[in-house]
Amino acid sequence: MSAFSAIRRGSSLQVILLPVLSALVVFIPLALLRPIVLGYTGLQLLLNMAIPLSLATLGQMFAMSIGEIDFSIGNLVGLVTCIAGTMIPTRPGLAFLLLAGILGAYVLIGALLYWRKLSSIVITIGMSFVWTGLAVTIQPTPGGDVPAIVQKAVSLAPPALPLPVLFLVVLAVLGHILLFKTNFGILVRGVGGNMKAIAQSGHSIAALQAAVFGAVGLFGILAGTALAGITTSADANMASNYTLLSVAGVMLGGGSFSGGNVSAAGAVLGACAMTLVGTLLTFLKISPDWQVGSQGLILLLVLFLNGMVKSAREAKNG
Amino acid sequence: MGETRAIVELKDVEKFFIHSHALNNLSLAIYEGETLGIVGHNGAGKSTLVNILTGTYHASSGSIRIDGVPLRPDYDVQAANRLGLRAVFQELSLCPNLSVVENMKVFHPAALRGFGWVKKAERLIMGTMDRIFPGHGIRPMDVVGNLSLGQRQIVEIAKAFSTTENILRLVILDEPTSALDHRTSHQLIDYINSLRGGTMSVIFISHLLDEVLACTTRIAVMKDGVNVGLLSTPTASRRTIIESMGEAKLIKDGGSQGRGARAGDGDRAGAPFVIEPTGRADGIRVQVREGEVIGLAGLAGHGQTELLRRLFDYRNSREYRIKGPTTFIPGDRQSDGIFPVWSIAKNMTVQVYDRVRKLLLIDPGKERAVADKWKAAIEIRTDSVARGILSLSGGNQQKVLFARCLASSSPLVLMDDPTRGVDVGTKEEIYKLIMEESRKGRSFVWYTTEMSELKYCDRIYVFKSGEILAELAGDKATEEDILKSSF
Numbered sequence: 001m002s003a004f005s006a007i008r009r010g011s012s013l014q015v016i017l018l019p020v021l022s023a024l025v026v027f028i029p030l031a032l033l034r035p036i037v038l039g040y041t042g043l044q045l046l047l048n049m050a051i052p053l054s055l056a057t058l059g060q061m062f063a064m065s066i067g068e069i070d071f072s073i074g075n076l077v078g079l080v081t082c083i084a085g086t087m088i089p090t091r092p093g094l095a096f097l098l099l100a101g102i103l104g105a106y107v108l109i110g111a112l113l114y115w116r117k118l119s120s121i122v123i124t125i126g127m128s129f130v131w132t133g134l135a136v137t138i139q140p141t142p143g144g145d146v147p148a149i150v151q152k153a154v155s156l157a158p159p160a161l162p163l164p165v166l167f168l169v170v171l172a173v174l175g176h177i178l179l180f181k182t183n184f185g186i187l188v189r190g191v192g193g194n195m196k197a198i199a200q201s202g203h204s205i206a207a208l209q210a211a212v213f214g215a216v217g218l219f220g221i222l223a224g225t226a227l228a229g230i231t232t233s234a235d236a237n238m239a240s241n242y243t244l245l246s247v248a249g250v251m252l253g254g255g256s257f258s259g260g261n262v263s264a265a266g267a268v269l270g271a272c273a274m275t276l277v278g279t280l281l282t283f284l285k286i287s288p289d290w291q292v293g294s295q296g297l298i299l300l301l302v303l304f305l306n307g308m309v310k311s312a313r314e315a316k317n318g
Numbered sequence: 319m320g321e322t323r324a325i326v327e328l329k330d331v332e333k334f335f336i337h338s339h340a341l342n343n344l345s346l347a348i349y350e351g352e353t354l355g356i357v358g359h360n361g362a363g364k365s366t367l368v369n370i371l372t373g374t375y376h377a378s379s380g381s382i383r384i385d386g387v388p389l390r391p392d393y394d395v396q397a398a399n400r401l402g403l404r405a406v407f408q409e410l411s412l413c414p415n416l417s418v419v420e421n422m423k424v425f426h427p428a429a430l431r432g433f434g435w436v437k438k439a440e441r442l443i444m445g446t447m448d449r450i451f452p453g454h455g456i457r458p459m460d461v462v463g464n465l466s467l468g469q470r471q472i473v474e475i476a477k478a479f480s481t482t483e484n485i486l487r488l489v490i491l492d493e494p495t496s497a498l499d500h501r502t503s504h505q506l507i508d509y510i511n512s513l514r515g516g517t518m519s520v521i522f523i524s525h526l527l528d529e530v531l532a533c534t535t536r537i538a539v540m541k542d543g544v545n546v547g548l549l550s551t552p553t554a555s556r557r558t559i560i561e562s563m564g565e566a567k568l569i570k571d572g573g574s575q576g577r578g579a580r581a582g583d584g585d586r587a588g589a590p591f592v593i594e595p596t597g598r599a600d601g602i603r604v605q606v607r608e609g610e611v612i613g614l615a616g617l618a619g620h621g622q623t624e625l626l627r628r629l630f631d632y633r634n635s636r637e638y639r640i641k642g643p644t645t646f647i648p649g650d651r652q653s654d655g656i657f658p659v660w661s662i663a664k665n666m667t668v669q670v671y672d673r674v675r676k677l678l679l680i681d682p683g684k685e686r687a688v689a690d691k692w693k694a695a696i697e698i699r700t701d702s703v704a705r706g707i708l709s710l711s712g713g714n715q716q717k718v719l720f721a722r723c724l725a726s727s728s729p730l731v732l733m734d735d736p737t738r739g740v741d742v743g744t745k746e747e748i749y750k751l752i753m754e755e756s757r758k759g760r761s762f763v764w765y766t767t768e769m770s771e772l773k774y775c776d777r778i779y780v781f782k783s784g785e786i787l788a789e790l791a792g793d794k795a796t797e798e799d800i801l802k803s804s805f
Contacts, residue, residue: 183423183427183431186416186420186423186424187424189413189415189416189420190413190415190416190420190421190424192415193413193414193415193416193463194410194411194412194413194414196411197411197412197413197421197424198413198424199395200395200411201399201424201425201427202395202396202399202427203424203427260413260414260415261415
């Protein structure tokens with residue numbers, strides 16, 4: 001009983017329970033079907049694609065932590081693969097200028113949302129067309145030449161633990177520290193919980209929203225660079241499903257649309273679960289025609305179970 | 319009191335809102351080391367006063383000095399904080415998803431920063447909570463949303479009394495004990511009493527007169543935005559407070575248009591019931607006859623709206639036998655009254671589709687005809703009912719809601735403070751409308767927060783904590799009777 005109440009009390013522990021379960025629900029059948037995935041190379045191959053997705057999911061998590069959303073993050077990741085694959089090798093100056101411009105645009109979006117009382121759904125859907133348009137201009141057909149340094153970075157083989165595992169753990173820990181131990185993180189979560197209280201204590205909501213969207217942009221850029229390195233190609237439409245996958249990952253990780261409730265470790269685990277579902281379906285010999293639909297069904301099921309567990313817990317807490 | 323310094327001095331402060339005059343030449347001083355109680359009925363201007371002191375609103379005119387210095391025109395919430403003015407509001411100002419110490423960090427950003435802020439925040443909040451509410455059982459890492467309502471209020475109050483490097487001059491407590499239980503309420507009162515004579519002052523606003531009497535030095539009684547009495551607590555009592563709040567004269571003496579003007583209609587005692595209690599009654603229950611106007615009074619949030627909602631759901635009522643169908647006029651028209659993107663005509667006819675349709679489709683001609691009829695009948699100020707509802711002023715929007723309900727054939731109209739935020743002229747038209755319709759046999763159940771509107775009622779039920787405490791005859795009720803049952 002005391003262990004249970006400890007879970008009930010220690011909110012971070014209780015919040016992480018659901019995403020761990022979700023990831024295990026996908027991982028255990030995978031390991032049973034193909035025990036080889038438990039090896040060094042197996043894990044590396046299995047979780048490689050989780051690196052860019054978990055970065056994008058962390059970005060989405062920042063937006064959702066203040067009750068906003070970024071519907072353009074998949075398009076942004078696609079654009080960044082084009083910049084990384086086409087421009088960095090040939091015109092690095094322009095490429096970095098462009099990346100800085102993207103970051104600036106995100107900061108501006110965050111501030112505009114507050115000043116003009118706009119909806120992030122509308123702005124970011126609009127921006128999604130801007131990003132893809134830019135990407136197609138830079139790289140009309142898939143291809144490109146990703147710089148060797150990026151490719152090397154994502155194919156490092158550290159001893160003992162494969163790179164993706166190491167990376168995901170470090171990312172979750174850093175994300176957690178950023179959200180729960182820094183001034184910025186506490187204020188961001190506070191804005192999601194009760195914006196009025198934060199404003200009344202003398203903090204600038206506009207600055208906070210700008211910073212949050214700056215973080216979204218930064219993680220989007222990192223995700224795009226990582227994706228370009230792993231796939232060694234540049235493609236405007238490569239990551240178009242990242243938008244919804246990242247939202248799903250945040251939700252699986254215990255986040256909510258209303259803001260306030262977020263967990264970095266949960267978001268990373270959610271992104272892993274979303275990556276693994278595709279592999280699991282392939283192992284189960286489900287034809288690619290049915291995969292996307294099945295992925296959606298599994299997602300619905302997990303979110304439904306999450307919702308049930310959550311409301312049961314809330315009923316118990318009163 | 320002669321040599322004590324005034325922390326806050328208000329002189330002839332006025333505050334106008336679009337349709338109301340919330341503060342009317344209010345003058346008041348709060349002295350160093352005292353606890354000033356403020357009491358008054360709903361709409362007396364207490365909240366407006368608090369919001370002006372804490373920088374949320376600006377006074378329309380008059381002068382305010384804090385520690386002798388006039389307020390700068392850019393006075394706002396942060397400036398109030400810097401000058402050491404804090405308020406605990408009824409709606410909580412904590413972030414529910416943050417822990418207790420994190421909430422403290424957000425509130426004291428300058429003092430609680432850098433390495434070791436957690437320990438500092440913990441010492442600060444736990445120290446304050448232990449001092450005011452010993453045995454509170456709250457831990458510093460508890461997430462606020464997991465605490466009970468009473469515990470949250472404890473954190474809220476302790477947060478307001480916590481001091482770092484900033485001075486604390488005045489803490490305003492607005493209904494602080496509404497979420498506290500008996501024991502913690504007493505702890506707070508004891509703590510406030512222990513502050514007396516120090517450098518800090520407290521404003522204690524409450525509807526619970528016994529608490530106000532227990533912890534204040536002076537009591538300001540407010541009514542209609544004016545300070546109508548300043549009592550010294552040692553010589554004050556419940557009776558003297560209520561006496562200065564309300565007048566003993568009959569409510570309906572307010573003018574000729576009141577219910578008295580309807581004397582010629584004859585007695586309604588023989589009319590059939592529209593609302594009748596079922597089963598055996600424990601306590602007072604509402605009954606309404608055909609053509610009666612029934613007032614629900616008492617302080618806001620004491621069960622009046624809940625009763626109206628239960629009556630509206632007339633088919634499922636177990637406590638009352640109700641002659642339906644019922645129709646409802648909300649007070650908060652923005653959130654539950656109007657359809658903001660629809661035209662005036664559509665807003666008016668939404669309850670009477672059976673009269674404006676041709677077969678299965680709405681007939682625009684019929685819709686227009688019904689709307690035009692009501693536009694003329696109740697003088698809605700617009701050139702065309704085809705315009706959007708938002709093109710109308712708030713008062714005229716409310717008239718459209720009245721037309722919607724009156725166009726229906728419901729014998730019973732339920733009204734939830736329907737004249738909230740409506741200008742005086744429109745109010746008079748609405749009163750006239752209610753009187754006319756009741757003469758035709760329609761019944762009204764009318765929850766109002768305005769004492770003056772009760773003069774239109776045949777009978778008045780006074781609510782407190784969800785119960786009906788008194789039933790008063792409209793022609794015999796006095797303001798004092800109602801206040802006695804409300805407080």
